[in-house]
Amino acid sequence: MRDYSSAETTLLRALDLAPDDPDTLRNLSVLLLERGCFDEALNVAERAHLRSPLDIAGLAHLAYCRAATGLWAEAETTCRRLLASAPIHLGARQILARVMIANGQEDRAIAELTQFVRAHKSHPSATLALASVLQFVGRFDEALTLASHVAHTRPDDESARSLETTLALSLGRFPMPKPADLALATRILVPPATCALEFVALLRLLPRLASQQNVHVVAEPRYRAVLSGLAQQVIFDEPGSELSATPLQSLLSILSTDTENIADGIPYLRPEAELFAKWRASLATFARPLLGIVWEGGALGLSMEQVAAVLPQSGTPVSLMADARRHSMSRWSRPIDAGVHIECPADLIAVIANLDAVVGPDSFAIHIAGALGIPGVVLVPRGYPWYWAQAGGKPMWYPSFKVVVQERLGDWDAAINEGRQRLDALLRALALD
Structure with a gap:
């Protein structure tokens, strides 16, 4: 963002x-x-x-x-x-x-x-x-x-x-509940240093609050494009005001969140109707399932070729990469390059809302899919971020996803094999619905 x-x-x-x-x-x-x-x-x-x-x-x-x-x-x-x-x-x-x-x-x-x-x-x-x-x-x-x-x-x-x-x-342990007078939590601050992925994960707390009262959100412009996709609308305030505000993460304790209710309200993002229709028309002629894909760079990251190894031979891969790494597709002609047309978070939300599943490493697109309730498979390292914590083998924050945890740092082979099996099972279940 x-x-x-x-x-x-x-x-x-x-x-x-x-x-x-x-x-x-x-x-x-x-x-x-x-x-x-x-x-x-x-x-x-x-x-x-x-x-x-x-x-x-x-x-x-x-x-x-x-x-x-x-x-x-x-x-x-x-x-x-x-x-x-x-x-x-x-x-x-x-x-x-x-x-x-x-x-x-x-x-x-x-x-x-x-x-x-x-x-x-x-x-x-x-x-x-x-x-x-x-x-x-x-x-x-x-x-x-x-x-x-x-x-x-x-x-x-x-x-x-x-x-x-x-x-x-x-470890799946939530902050101790600190119920407060919700009337005092009418201005919510998104700290400027908030990571984009953590921001999307915590965003689910705002509709729960906004369903009971008007909520003002103090956030920098880069966050607003995602906030506008909330199913429950909030009011934007400019940063710099001297009025007090409650940090977004504090809502975890104020709203008494736990393993039982953290997934309540999914989907909490919604696509813009016009953009959704545009992407639906653009993707209509391609073979299903439509599988959104993302990858990463670096020595320890999950490469495009490794993500490709997770996918079935049927269906259509849809690349959601919108940065310089999308040029990796010069080595693989099978995917549709949707990323070249993704100009803002609203575009990303709309295209993902039209997909059958999304596959790849922890990323902004994966979080958007989880917030929309779109199923998928995410492959994460042993030291996975907190929002991929599981309870009973199921991710608490994004239950539509299957989480595959890497066994040894830098070695994705076993995770890729497991990811392929998880995706096959997921697609079979979708076909039966």
């Missing part, structure tokens, strides 16, 4: 004036990473490092880019070089641990980081770094124990409380 084009234009203009500025180069590299342009991001990070080889932040970013592109040995060397001059740099220690885990050295990576934490007991950020790495490999219980310790000993540490809540949700 972020406007990458304007940000990239601004950075490129700055580089026209100062082509060797390492900070601008690093910021451009970060932007390219967010867009999924991993090789380009690495090239720009290398340029920034050459301009300022002693810059600690630049070296840490270079290590991250090398890891993202699968250059494990180079990433590890970069981290250890950085740590030789800045031994308490937590970012480098976390990247190093993840690189070692990707290389099959999970126990050693966690042991090294644990030893560092024990040597720096007075630094709660070190404990939280270890908790994040444990979260990365799906060891949520251990991670929660560490995060809770920091949160309880340092109640003002917002990062600890946030991580504690996230880990608890990953």
Whole structure:
């Protein structure tokens, strides 16, 4: 949902004036990473490092880019070089641990980081770094124990409380109910740093509130395109007002959400009638089932070819990729390129509402499908995000989906086989309905 084009234009203009500025180069590299342009991001990070080889932040970013592109040995060397001059740099220690885990050295990576934490007991950020790495490999219980310790000993540490809540949700544990006078929750704030995927997952809480009263939502423009698709309308307020507002995530406790009611109200998004009809007409001539597909880049991500291996031979794949990664389809001619016509979230909502199922890794399109109640299969790593927590083998937040969890980091083979079986069963069930 972020406007990458304007940000990239601004950075490129700055580089026209100062082509060797390492900070601008690093910021451009970060932007390219967010867009999924991993090789380009690495090239720009290398340029920034050459301009300022002693810059600690630049070296840490270079290590991250090398890891993202699968250059494990180079990433590890970069981290250890950085740590030789800045031994308490937590970012480098976390990247190093993840690189070692990707290389099959999970126990050693966690042991090294644990030893560092024990040597720096007075630094709660070190404990939280270890908790994040444990979260990365799906060891949520251990991670929660560490995060809770920091949160309880340092109640003002917002990062600890946030991580504690996230880990608890990953285990299917919801915040303690704190029923409040709903009349006091008439202005809801979407914090600017809210991840787009978390935003769609939490969006379900607004219609429950709006069904009882008028609700004003304070959100940046990039969120409004999705908010306009809510089945229950809300009123937009401009950010910057001095009036108090309730953070969106706080509604989990205010509305007493739990495993039994978190899926109530699905579908909570609805397509615009005109756009829905346009996409229905556009897709009418293609063989069913219509299967929406998405994929990701990077060394550990699920590639287009791997998603293709999940699909049956029948039906029509419909690519929902609207960014640079859609050009991967030059290697696979079977899908319809719907992404080239997706200009805004309303388009994405409308096309997905016309599909029979959606398949791929955790992504914006997958969340939109779940919010619409469209069935599908999502393939996630061991350290899956909290909104893919399951109860009784069924995802609590998006029950129309089947969740396939990767067994070993970087190895998708078993998950692909299971995903294929899950999708076949899902499509057979749809055919019987």
